Amino acid sequence: MEKIIVRGGQRLSGTVQVEGAKNAVLPVIAATLLASEGKSVIKNVPPLSDVYTINEVLRHLNTDVEFNNGEVIVNASRELFVEAPFEYVRKMRASVLVMGSLLGRTGKARVALPGGCAIGSRPIDQHLKGFEAMGAKVKVGNGFIEAEVDGRLKGAKVYLDFPSVGATENIMMAAVLAEGTTILENVAKEPEIVDLANFLNKMGGSVVGAGTGTIRIEGVDRLYGVEHSIIPDRIEAGTFMVAAAITQGDVLVKGAIPEHLSSLVAKMEEMGVTIIDEEEGLRVIGPEKLKSVDIKTMPHPGFPTDMQSQMMALLLAADGTSVITETVFENRFMHAEEFRRMGADIKIEGRSVIMNGPTPLQGAEVAATDLRAAAALSIAGLVADGYTRVTELKHLDRGYVNFHQKLAGLGADIERVKEVEETPVSEQQDMIKDA
Numbered sequence: 001m002e003k004i005i006v007r008g009g010q011r012l013s014g015t016v017q018v019e020g021a022k023n024a025v026l027p028v029i030a031a032t033l034l035a036s037e038g039k040s041v042i043k044n045v046p047p048l049s050d051v052y053t054i055n056e057v058l059r060h061l062n063t064d065v066e067f068n069n070g071e072v073i074v075n076a077s078r079e080l081f082v083e084a085p086f087e088y089v090r091k092m093r094a095s096v097l098v099m100g101s102l103l104g105r106t107g108k109a110r111v112a113l114p115g116g117c118a119i120g121s122r123p124i125d126q127h128l129k130g131f132e133a134m135g136a137k138v139k140v141g142n143g144f145i146e147a148e149v150d151g152r153l154k155g156a157k158v159y160l161d162f163p164s165v166g167a168t169e170n171i172m173m174a175a176v177l178a179e180g181t182t183i184l185e186n187v188a189k190e191p192e193i194v195d196l197a198n199f200l201n202k203m204g205g206s207v208v209g210a211g212t213g214t215i216r217i218e219g220v221d222r223l224y225g226v227e228h229s230i231i232p233d234r235i236e237a238g239t240f241m242v243a244a245a246i247t248q249g250d251v252l253v254k255g256a257i258p259e260h261l262s263s264l265v266a267k268m269e270e271m272g273v274t275i276i277d278e279e280e281g282l283r284v285i286g287p288e289k290l291k292s293v294d295i296k297t298m299p300h301p302g303f304p305t306d307m308q309s310q311m312m313a314l315l316l317a318a319d320g321t322s323v324i325t326e327t328v329f330e331n332r333f334m335h336a337e338e339f340r341r342m343g344a345d346i347k348i349e350g351r352s353v354i355m356n357g358p359t360p361l362q363g364a365e366v367a368a369t370d371l372r373a374a375a376a377l378s379i380a381g382l383v384a385d386g387y388t389r390v391t392e393l394k395h396l397d398r399g400y401v402n403f404h405q406k407l408a409g410l411g412a413d414i415e416r417v418k419e420v421e422e423t424p425v426s427e428q429q430d431m432i433k434d435a
């Protein structure tokens with residue numbers, strides 16, 4: 001087991017480069033299954049454990065997948081197998097995103113039921129509702145969801161009860177090869193949806209309206225492998241923006257797209273952070289004193305739930321009372337307990353947390369409960385007194401590339417160690433000095 005060990009007190013400065021977006025690359029790789037001719041070449045792909053997992057799922061479905069130097073090449077021209085087993089879905093829920101492509105291309109998909117995870121129960125009823133509207137028969141049993149259609153899927157009108165990101169993506173992928181027109185209403189508007197639509201259109205699909213509340217898809221007979229470059233990761237960008245702000249730092253987050261980050265920029269500016277739109281990205285300058293604000297997570301363009309735990313770290317350092325309300329996931333406050341272990345004054349009331357800051361945080365051993373919590377706890381460690389040890393880094397590796405190296409490059413005192421060598425050399429030297 002590995003740990004991140006961070007010693008608080010360093011101001012961050014310099015430049016950090018953002019990778020391609022995890023939440024854009026996973027659906028795009030799932031969509032490569034739709035290309036019955038030619039190879040798909042996906043560029044700007046981050047080497048995350050989730051990317052390795054989706055590549056494994058695709059190989060299991062009888063495709064050839066290569067992943068080198070930030071480029072994934074998929075040849076899906078052979079006949080596809082249609083089953084994604086539990087061993088993959090357990091590792092990564094986004095494996096269910098192959099369902100729409102498989103159903104669209106082969107008329108059949110069998111995917112292990114994803115189950116819940118640390119942030120809530122996360123059902124996929126809206127995905128299935130879309131497939132059923134297009135004529136698929138859906139059966140759930142023995143731990144699997146099976147969807148099948150006689151012949152081709154038929155275009156349909158589908159209204160989502162909630163603008164689910166995954167349901168929007170899965171139904172879009174199913175609809176591009178369906179017969180006729182599909183109209184999806186109350187859909188997700190996240191930038192990752194737009195990236196997927198752009199990829200599907202390059203492949204020969206006809207998808208209009210991505211980024212708005214209604215998407216219209218004209219089904220086509222065939223799709224082809226094409227080249228596509230993934231958009232920058234707005235959540236990774238936001239994570240480094242918060243790290244800069246909390247340390248009173250001055251950091252250029254290269255690759256951050258301001259339009260993708262408007263709700264975060266607005267809240268950070270309200271807190272007194274200076275954010276400058278530069279040619280290469282966003283420059284973030286932390287103030288001496290942060291002001292408290294209230295936050296409510298919402299589907300895009302609202303405040304992203306994937307930035308909630310990082311903002312919790314920042315609000316703990318702010319002067320006054322702040323409230324965060326989580327409306328997207330039913331149980332995404334597990335990290336609050338870990339912040340408490342660092343001395344935070346946090347109260348959980350239903351779907352809200354109330355924080356009284358500024359909290360002088362103390363270094364402690366804390367466990368990451370999901371990937372964003374791993375980042376948020378490390379960020380809190382940047383301003384805590386003494387050493388913070390963050391465990392359960394398998395979560396971090398799902399969504400961040402070289403996280404501790406990037407922070408170290410900005411001046412943080414941070415290392416990642418194996419459990420056996422728990423005490424890093426620098427800390428041992430401190431202990432010798434103190435003795």
Ligand SMILES: CC(=O)N[C@H]1[C@@H](OP(=O)(O)OP(=O)(O)OC[C@H]2O[C@@H](n3ccc(=O)[nH]c3=O)[C@H](O)[C@@H]2O)O[C@H](CO)[C@@H](O)[C@@H]1O
Pocket residue numbers: 022023024026094120121122123124125126127128162163164165166167188299305306328329330
């Ligand atoms: C790989 C990926 O892109 N993951 C992102 C995606 O997850 P994901 O696509 O799973 O998130 P959704 O937008 O689907 O889920 C949002 C909410 O809707 C509920 N729901 C969803 C589908 C459904 O059929 N029924 C249902 O009730 C979920 O339980 C959750 O409470 O969007 C989330 C919300 O922005 C982000 O936090 C995740 O990082």
Ligand SMILES: C=C(OP(=O)(O)O)C(=O)O
Pocket residue numbers: 023093094119306371372399
């Ligand atoms: C919750 C997240 O991802 P996933 O949907 O892949 O679990 C996330 O990226 O913060």
